[in-house]
Amino acid sequence: YMAATGQEFDGVGFVAYNNFGFSKTIGMAKEFASQLRETQGGPSTSSFLNSEVLDQVFSFAETAVGALGVEFTPSPSDTDKIISMKFSDEMKSKTRLFCFDEDGLDCSESFATSASGGVQVSGLPGNHLTPVYLKFGIEDVDLPPEAKEIAAEAIGGYQGASFGDEPTLDSLVNEVCDFVVGRPPSRPANWNKTGGGMPSIEASRK
Numbered sequence: 001y002m003a004a005t006g007q008e009f010d011g012v013g014f015v016a017y018n019n020f021g022f023s024k025t026i027g028m029a030k031e032f033a034s035q036l037r038e039t040q041g042g043p044s045t046s047s048f049l050n051s052e053v054l055d056q057v058f059s060f061a062e063t064a065v066g067a068l069g070v071e072f073t074p075s076p077s078d079t080d081k082i083i084s085m086k087f088s089d090e091m092k093s094k095t096r097l098f099c100f101d102e103d104g105l106d107c108s109e110s111f112a113t114s115a116s117g118g119v120q121v122s123g124l125p126g127n128h129l130t131p132v133y134l135k136f137g138i139e140d141v142d143l144p145p146e147a148k149e150i151a152a153e154a155i156g157g158y159q160g161a162s163f164g165d166e167p168t169l170d171s172l173v174n175e176v177c178d179f180v181v182g183r184p185p186s187r188p189a190n191w192n193k194t195g196g197g198m199p200s201i202e203a204s205r206k
Contacts, residue, residue: 006086009094010094011094011095011096011179011180012094012095012096013095013096013097013098013176013179014095014096014097014098014108014111015098015131015172015176016098016099016100016103016105016106016128016130016131017097017099017106017107017108017111018105018106018107018128019076019079019080019107019110019111020076020105020107021075021076076107080110080111080114081114083111083114083115084114084115084116087114087115089118092115092117092118092119093118095115095119095120096119096120096121096122096179096185097111097112097119097120097121097122097189098122098124098172098175098176099121099122099123099124099189099190099191100124100125100126100127100128100130100168101123101124101125101126101190102125102126102127103126103127103128103130104127104128105128106128108121108189109189109191120179120184120185121185121188121189122175122179122185122186122187122189123185123186123187123188123189123190124168124171124172124175125168125171126165126168126169126171126172129164130164130165130168130169130172131169131172132163132164133163133164133165133166133169134163134164135163135166
């Protein structure tokens with residue numbers, strides 16, 4: 001966006017940068033749904049996620065998109081060309097890529113290559129969904145005590161649940177804050193992605 005429009009920013013950070021094409025993005029969503037079904041701990045996922053219907057929907061969509069030639073604008077290759085041709089040295093000096101060690105969906109290395117170097121990169125623990133962390137509990141809901149007891153019984157006695165990994169999210173937050181105040185990356189990225197890392201779903205009872 002910066003390279004295409006020429007707009008000025010004091011700094012810009014890309015977290016878990018992804019430049020997949022439309023068809024590959026559908027495949028990515030299919031893989032995520034598959035891994036989410038296999039995640040253990042906490043309340044069971046919905047019957048929709050547990051059915052084979054979801055796989056069939058994704059497979060059909062992926063095939064249809066490929067046959068029709070539907071693609072994002074700009075396409076992944078055009079995006080790389082824009083970065084290569086229009087991403088100036090000044091823009092590079094203001095840019096930071098934040099990459100997670102287990103993020104098999106990250107395209108930051110391609111970004112850095114298209115920019116011909118000059119872009120700072122921060123390596124971090126985690127995966128593509130590390131920026132997503134949700135935590136909630138019955139006590140967070142504004143309900144009368146008797147209603148909270150009924151709600152807890154309705155969801156199997158669970159008092160709260162969380163999705164994600166708070167420590168790895170904190171690492172990202174600290175690294176972004178360091179970038180904002182002008183500190184260099186704490187360590188380089190691990191370009192040899194292992195992939196497949198998924199956040200945990202946890203639930204708690206009293």
